[in-house]
Amino acid sequence: MSVEEELNLSVAYTPIQRMRHSAAHVMAEAVQDLFPGARFAIGPAIEDGFYYDMELPRPLTPDDLPAIEERMRQSIAANHPFVQSKWPREKALEYFKQRDQPYKVEIIENLPDAEVGIYQQGPFLDLCRGPHVASTGEIGAVKLLRVAGAYWRGDEHRPMLQRLYGTAWFTQEELDAYLERLEEARRRDHRKIGKDLDLFMISDEIGAGLPLWLPKGATVRRLLEDYIVGVERAQGYQHVYTPNLAKLDLYKTSGHWEHYQDSMYPPMEMESGEELVLRPMNCPHHIQIYKQKMRSYRDLPIRIAELGTMYRLEKSGELAGLSRVRAMTLNDAHIFCTPEQMLGEFIGVVRLVQETYKVMGFENYSYRLSLRDPNDKVKFEQNEEMWQRSEAALRQALDQLGLSYYEGIGDAAFYGPKLDVQVANVLGKDETISTIQLDFTLPEKFNLEYIGEDGQAHRPVMIHRGILSTMERFMAFLIENYAGNFPVWLAPVQAVVIPIADRHAGYANQVAAALNAAGLRVEVDGRSERMNAKVRDAQMQKVPYMLVVGDKEAESNAVSLRLRTNENIGAVPLADFVAQASQLNASRSRDLWPSVAASAQ
């Protein structure tokens, strides 16, 4: 979004956004007072708060925030009115030039209007379209959150400014509730839970962005893979294995070397002169499988799937836990079909996404139609006809499905537009999980063909699609979505048997054997600890079922069932427990136990 668009957006501010926007001005006022010589860029309201970008004589540190906040409170207490006026362009240009505000000058130079909006509160005057609250006293509870760097106009070739983030609410209670939400988000962070539950690790000695899946995380991953492969097989996908390396030439043909080189590891040169690269995508490999033999229209669609491992050279500052890594395995597939089949195949993939999200219990997701940026000649394939054709096809499919979606300009793949399914992670940041891409480009580049009914060679269409995203990102999202409380079918340990005293060890092992025989994942906590400690540890590990066994249970062939929701079900015959748990496991239910609602889990 351009700065000018952002300024325009402010016109549509809701009351709380207006108040936050005003808070941004008050923050700028405070900074101007405390840091003479500050140059200001833009300061919009954002979700939950506001920021202001500025250039300051020295870097801000977190220790500066209280003083700025305090100065803001003074301004709020003074209840300065926000005074709006319209200035002729030239006057505004002159004013900001004189005051050494080059960013404001640049904004005005890009504004077409003869007059520009000016707001002033107390000593602070700013270029602004508004609207604002009537006076600073209407600004409620404010807190500055963090200072960060941000490129001027979001362009990495332009100066880096300091961005000061704050949040503002009508009341202190709302502010406190928001801060509590942030705390909760930190508790759910997959990096923390992944460590606490021994799901994965990242070792400095292995390398940044190269996660290791620990036994428990690997168990969850394998279950997810089993699930998705099963569903795909039922829908006619054929699974393959292909190597993670390929000749550089392959990626020159595909266009990756031209458009995607920044994300690729440098080629490895062999003694023979041959150059190999770690693959950043799987499509060229699957294309070779398509090309393995002559294809008839009768063979299509051909759906080639793979849990394909690939490597992308992400910049160091972009890495984040499991959600942004350098080695990743994509739940990938490529559908090769006739142009006539494309729509039906596309719709089939969307249905698969929807079915999968239902199983996982995802409810908050949105569809993004990711289009090219026509002005970006480097990132995107230059083929006007191809882009128009594929975009039209995508829109037609979306209309037919009746999906509501928003558009993301510049979010397309280099070879074609896509439908991305966006979820918000625990920190509210949008991430792509599923993606479905229409591709007329690679079939052309690799000269793909099938023989049609007419005996002539025709060009197939490719659909690239990922349902579970990469296993890494999906795991990150799942952990946060469930806060580590995996549904029974995904829990790495489904039940812990807790013998009360050493003499119950024999029976505990019998119980575990019965669960094992039923295909349930069970551990016996045979430590010389008090039962309370064992219960606590199992709770902390978020194990769905705790099976306490003592004299009573051993005599009656039962288990005393405690759920991780803290609910104590009491004695249940062992056979009944095994039957019930097996049923919930096999059906991939998100219910913990029949009497307990899923929402409470």
Added chain:
RNA sequence: GCCGAUGUAGCUCAAUGGCAGAGCAGCUGUUUUGUAAACAGCAGGUUGUCGGUUCGAGCCCGACCGUCGGCUCCA
């Protein structure tokens, strides 16, 4: 990659430029326990790495590596 912060025991954290500590986890022993932490003892560290300043560096300075928050990019 850029801006800023940050890095001490497996984990969470202490320690004015002057002998590197605690809780939990681990190990050993005692305890044999009824639904979220029994008790005692022991062990655990070239303070991310390399260099510098200093009589002396966990602490100050520089470079590098990692992590965190953003920016850019993105599955």
